[in-house]
Amino acid sequence: xxxxxxxxxxxxxxGEDLRGHYRKTLAGIEERADVLLVGGDLTRHGTFxxxxxxxxxxxxxxxxxxxxxxxxxxxxxADQEIIAVLRDAGITxxxxxxVTIPLNGVRLGVAGGKGFGGGFAGKCASxxxxxxxxxxxxxxxxxxxxxxxxxxxxxxxxxxxxxxxxPVKDTLLGxxxxxxxxxxxxxxxxxxxAEGADLIVHGHAHSGTEKGITPGGIRVRNVALPVxxxxxxxxxxxxxxxx
Amino acid sequence: xETPQYVAARVQRAxxxxxxxxxxxxxxxxxxxxxxxxxxxxxxxxxxxIEAVAREAAPGLTVHNEIRLLEVHEPGExxxx
Numbered sequence: 129x130x131x132x133x134x135x136x137x138x139x140x141x142x143g144e145d146l147r148g149h150y151r152k153t154l155a156g157i158e159e160r161a162d163v164l165l166v167g168g169d170l171t172r173h174g175t176f177x178x179x180x181x182x183x184x185x186x187x188x189x190x191x192x193x194x195x196x197x198x199x200x201x202x203x204x205x206a207d208q209e210i211i212a213v214l215r216d217a218g219i220t221x222x223x224x225x226x227v228t229i230p231l232n233g234v235r236l237g238v239a240g241g242k243g244f245g246g247g248f249a250g251k252c253a254s255x256x257x258x259x260x261x262x263x264x265x266x267x268x269x270x271x272x273x274x275x276x277x278x279x280x281x282x283x284x285x286x287x288x289x290x291x292x293x294x295p296v297k298d299t300l301l302g303x304x305x306x307x308x309x310x311x312x313x314x315x316x317x318x319x320x321x322a323e324g325a326d327l328i329v330h331g332h333a334h335s336g337t338e339k340g341i342t343p344g345g346i347r348v349r350n351v352a353l354p355v356x357x358x359x360x361x362x363x364x365x366x367x368x369x370x371x
Numbered sequence: 372x373e374t375p376q377y378v379a380a381r382v383q384r385a386x387x388x389x390x391x392x393x394x395x396x397x398x399x400x401x402x403x404x405x406x407x408x409x410x411x412x413x414x415x416x417x418x419x420x421i422e423a424v425a426r427e428a429a430p431g432l433t434v435h436n437e438i439r440l441l442e443v444h445e446p447g448e449x450x451x452x
Contacts, residue, residue: 133449145416153443160446173393203393327452334396334411347452354396354411354441362449 130232132286135160135191137360138167138331139352141200142182151185153359158190161362162231167331167351168198168242168292171210179210187217192229194220194238198292198332202242222290224271226278237284239275243293243316243330244268247309249343272315279323286365289320289346291330298340299350300333317342326365375401378429382406385428392417392424397438399425406434411441 135157140150157164166186171178179201186193201210211221220227226239246253246268255265279287294300294312303311311333320328321344328342331352338355340348351361379401386394394417397410406429412418422436 135446141413145414149413150443153445157446160449173390200393353413353443357442358444358446360446362446364449364451366451 130234132163132231132234132236132365133161134163134165134236134288134327134329134363134365135360136165136167136329136349136351136363137353137356138292138329138350139169139198139334139354140166140182141169141172141353142185143172143178144181147181147185150359154186154189157360161191161360163191163229163236164189164193164360165238165288165290165329166193166195167290167329168196169200169331169352170195170197170214171201174201174203174206174210176204176206176209176213179206179213182210183213183217183219186214186219192220192231193218194222194227194229194290196222196240196290196292197242199242224274224278226282228282228284234286235284237279237282237287238290239278239282239287239325240290241271241275243291243295244271244313245293245310246313246315248297248312248314251308252314253309268313268315272313272319275316276319276322279320279325287325288365289316289325289328291316291328292332294330294333294336294348294350295320295328296340296342296348299330299336299338299348301337302335303333311336314343317344317346317348320344320346327363329363375403378406378432382425382428385424386421389424391420394421397421401429401432404432406432407437408434409437411439413441413443415440
């Protein structure tokens with residue numbers, strides 16, 4: 129099977145003050161990668177205007193672009209409008225679902241969405257007590273279950289999970305441990321481990337670390353721009369199949 | 372003098388919630404009447420806005436803007452997985 133070159137970045141936080149800057153760094157991406165994954169926090173304030181700017185910056189690239197939203201992209205309650213304007217620009221936006229893209233004779237399956245927090249095994253919130261606490265935890269549980277189903281339904285040679293929040297603690301190293309529950313949830317990793325994937329890509333943790341691994345052995349990469357310090361990173365999936 | 376921990380918390384909250392910044396990634400430390408801001412942002416305009424919001428949230432204190440500009444390099448070597 130042919131190798132797939134997956135470019136990935138997250139937390140680009142575009143705004144009018146950065147118009148044109150990020151796009152310039154994508155010049156020649158088709159020479160380096162077959163697909164670009166963008167792991168949320170596309171905007172700073174989550175306004176429709178910022179969403180349109182992201183569509184201008186990421187639209188019309190010579191390779192397919194798959195994105196998810198991040199918490200910043202929800203701040204102005206314009207998430208659905210942002211998703212619509214990105215899709216109009218030809219960008220695939222995952223919202224707890226999946227897509228299969230044929231590339232070089234390989235079917236790449238990408239599943240995911242924003243994700244959410246709650247913490248990591250042994251040090252996490254439970255669906256117990258006040259309705260506010262239960263709603264917080266339930267939100268992550270429901271997302272994880274939708275991801276599990278999305279992964280299960282994927283008919284692909286190589287599977288990647290694209291998230292904003294982190295599925296593991298490994299890639300949060302550098303962040304204050306007190307805020308881990310707001311940076312991710314083990315439920316996201318559990319869903320991927322249950323169905324299998326070759327790679328999980330996320331952002332959100334600006335002070336975190338690039339590389340980690342799920343309890344089930346799936347490689348995790350935190351591609352937040354302040355972590356990778358490059359326009360994007362390229363992961364070459366050599367096609368050994370789903371773990 | 373107000374307890375430094377509460378000042379730091381108020382500045383951090385202002386940076387996150389003020390629509391001029393909505394910035395969650397800045398570390399705020401207060402020592403006596405000195406406020407230190409650290410982190411990375413992609414442009415100078417955002418660095419100045421963060422300082423302005425921090426000054427408003429900590430009136431009478433000296434704000435040290437130690438935020439650095441995020442340098443985005445050309446893509447590097449690919450990783451084989």
